[in-house]
Every structure is written in C-alpha cells, then in structure tokens.
Amino acid sequence: MSVIETAGLTKRYARVTALDQLDVNVGDGVTGLVGANGAGKSTLIKILLGLVPATSGTATVLGHDVATEGGRIRSLVGYMPEHDCLPADTSASDMVVHLGQMSGLPYAAARERAADVLRHVGLAEERYRPIGGYSTGMKQRAKLAQALVHDPRLVLLDEPTNGLDPSSRNDMLTLVRRVGKEFGIAVLVTSHLLGELEQVSDHVVVLDSGRLLRSSATTDFLYATGSLLVEVQGLPDADRLLGQALVAAGLEARPAEGALIEVDVRDASTPDLVRDLTVDLGLGLVRMQERHHRIEDVFRDGGAGSVQPV
Numbered sequence: 323m324s325v326i327e328t329a330g331l332t333k334r335y336a337r338v339t340a341l342d343q344l345d346v347n348v349g350d351g352v353t354g355l356v357g358a359n360g361a362g363k364s365t366l367i368k369i370l371l372g373l374v375p376a377t378s379g380t381a382t383v384l385g386h387d388v389a390t391e392g393g394r395i396r397s398l399v400g401y402m403p404e405h406d407c408l409p410a411d412t413s414a415s416d417m418v419v420h421l422g423q424m425s426g427l428p429y430a431a432a433r434e435r436a437a438d439v440l441r442h443v444g445l446a447e448e449r450y451r452p453i454g455g456y457s458t459g460m461k462q463r464a465k466l467a468q469a470l471v472h473d474p475r476l477v478l479l480d481e482p483t484n485g486l487d488p489s490s491r492n493d494m495l496t497l498v499r500r501v502g503k504e505f506g507i508a509v510l511v512t513s514h515l516l517g518e519l520e521q522v523s524d525h526v527v528v529l530d531s532g533r534l535l536r537s538s539a540t541t542d543f544l545y546a547t548g549s550l551l552v553e554v555q556g557l558p559d560a561d562r563l564l565g566q567a568l569v570a571a572g573l574e575a576r577p578a579e580g581a582l583i584e585v586d587v588r589d590a591s592t593p594d595l596v597r598d599l600t601v602d603l604g605l606g607l608v609r610m611q612e613r614h615h616r617i618e619d620v621f622r623d624g625g626a627g628s629v630q631p632v
C-alpha cells in the first residue's frame with residue numbers, strides 16, 4: 323500500500339497555483355521532497371494533513387482520503403511544522419506530554435512516551451527548561467519530538483534543518499535517518515537543498531512551481547545528475563593521461579579548474595573504473611568528490627554546483 327498517493331492534485335490560491343496536477347506516490351522509508359522556496363512543499367503537506375482543501379484532484383495518506391478523513395490521518399501521522407511555533411514559557415516535556423494527550427494518549431502514557439522521544443532527539447537533560455531559552459537546534463529537536471510522541475506510522479517533516487548551523491544540520495539529518503531506519507516510521511522530509519536530502523533519503527521527489535519534475539530512487543537521481551571531480555598525481559601531465567584513459571574507456575571526461583578532471587557518473591561502477599584506470603596508469607589518486615548540479619539546473623541545461631565529499 324502506498325503511504326501517500328496523489329492524482330491530479332491541484333491547489334490554486336488567488337494569485338498563484340501552488341500545486342499543479344500533481345501525481346506522486348510515496349512508499350515506506352525516507353522520502354525527500356525538494357524544491358525551491360515557493361515550490362509548493364508546505365502546501366502539499368497541509369493538504370496531506372487535511373488542514374487545507376485541494377482545489378481539485380485527490381490524495382490519500384495511509385489509504386485515507388484527505389478530503390474526508392483528515393482527523394483520522396492526523397491521528398496516524400506526526401507533523402513537524404516549518405516555522406517557529408513553540409510556546410516560549412513551556413518546557414519541552416510539558417509541551418510534548420500535552421500534544422501526546424491531544425493525540426489520544428492517557429496522561430501516564432503521554433509522560434512516558436514524551437520522556438522516550440525527548441531522549442531520542444537528544445533533549446533528555448534540558449527537557450524541563452522553558453523552550454524560550456533553547457537554541458534553534460534544540461527547538462527543532464523539540465518539534466521533532468512532538469511529531470513522534472504518539473508513535474505515528476508516518477511523519478511529515480517540513481524543513482527540519484531550517485536555520486541550523488552545519489553541525490546541528492548534520493545532527494538533525496542523522497536523527498531523520500534514524501526515525502526512518504531504526505524506528506521504522508515512514509518519513510516525508512522537505513528541504514530546498516537537494517544535497518542534504520540525498521544524504522538521508524531513499525527516494526527523492528522534486529517539485530518546481532507546483533509541478534512534479536522528478537520522482538526516483540536517490541541513487542538513480544545521483545547517477546542522472548552527478549559528476550565526479552578527480553585529482554591525480556605522479557607524473558607532470560597526470561590529469562591529461564587519466565582524462566585520455568577515461569575517454570578511451572567510454573566515459574565523458576573533461577578538464578576542470580585547478581588541474582582536476584570532471585567525469586560524468588554513468589552508473590554505480592564509475593568511481594571504481596576511475597580508481598582502476600588511475601592505478602593502471604601508475605598514478606596516485608589524491609581525491610575524488612561528487613559534484614552536484616544545482617537543483618534549478620538539474621532538469622534544464624546543467625551547470626556547476628556545490629562540491630561535496632564522496
């Protein structure tokens with residue numbers, strides 16, 4: 323059974339079409355929903371929760387119709403909203419217990435679950451302190467905890483890394499991955515950064531101005547959009563020699579800035595092939611990094627993007 327399924331889903335506001343004939347099918351595991359600001363990610367999440375009505379089309383969540391079974395969906399689904407929405411003068415513990423009770427848990431069970439989830443997100447020590455004194459990272463973790471308190475079957479996480487510094491961002495991405503893998507909860511997580519969703523998602527769905535650009539396994543996505551930057555040493559013209567060998571082996575390769583070689587990733591074996599050819603030429607492999615295209619360029623004419631370590 324699909325976790326989320328939409329058909330022809332459309333949402334029009336007075337001045338803008340936020341979702342345009344969207345057909346998506348999300349299964350178990352971690353699914354990344356990526357798109358630039360205004361692409362329609364939050365609108366989709368609100369429709370899936372039954373909080374905002376669609377203009378036309380249909381959507382189901384865990385087999386329930388969003389148009390008629392919003393209450394049932396919200397009892398089965400955890401939701402982490404994008405913006406700062408936490409009460410400053412309440413402790414994370416009180417807030418999560420309260421939301422657990424609102425989801426139908428008896429008080430004692432809500433307390434027990436709240437302690438568990440706050441520990442899982444790394445807020446065991448601070449859980450009795452008022453949220454107003456929390457860092458942004460702690461607030462994001464408190465928001466994640468309340469999404470998990472009623473043991474949902476699916477969580478919808480809207481920009482969980484928003485406003486975080488690089489180290490807190492990595493911690494949050496690790497947590498998101500754990501929720502999907504260790505707790506076995508289906509996850510739909512949004513971001514405007516393709517790179518960070520690739521780190522945690524099994525599947526990536528890309529929205530552009532409310533339209534579906536692509537929906538595929540993360541690995542397919544990488545192969546379709548990525549290239550490698552390679553640096554070798556050992557001979558004065560090491561980069562040229564390797565470039566020629568790569569082209570002779572049928573790969574697309576070209577010189578890049580700083581005596582690097584850029585190689586298009588053809589499939590999962592490409593990095594091994596680069597390594598083997600380097601060794602065959604008696605050269606040393608200094609580094610090999612993925613280069614991603616920018617999300618805006620992915621489906622258009624390509625272009626250089628951020629470089630991330632393999």
Ligand SMILES: Nc1ncnc2c1ncn2[C@@H]1O[C@H](COP(=O)(O)OP(=O)(O)OP(=O)(O)O)[C@@H](O)[C@H]1O
Nearest residue numbers: 335336338340357358359360361362363364365366
């Ligand atoms: N309540 C509303 N009334 C009118 N227009 C809206 C409303 N909510 C969203 N929109 C518009 O719909 C489009 C999609 O917005 P949405 O918030 O879903 O995008 P998003 O991908 O989540 O972006 P962001 O990350 O910036 O929140 C935007 O053009 C936005 O201005």
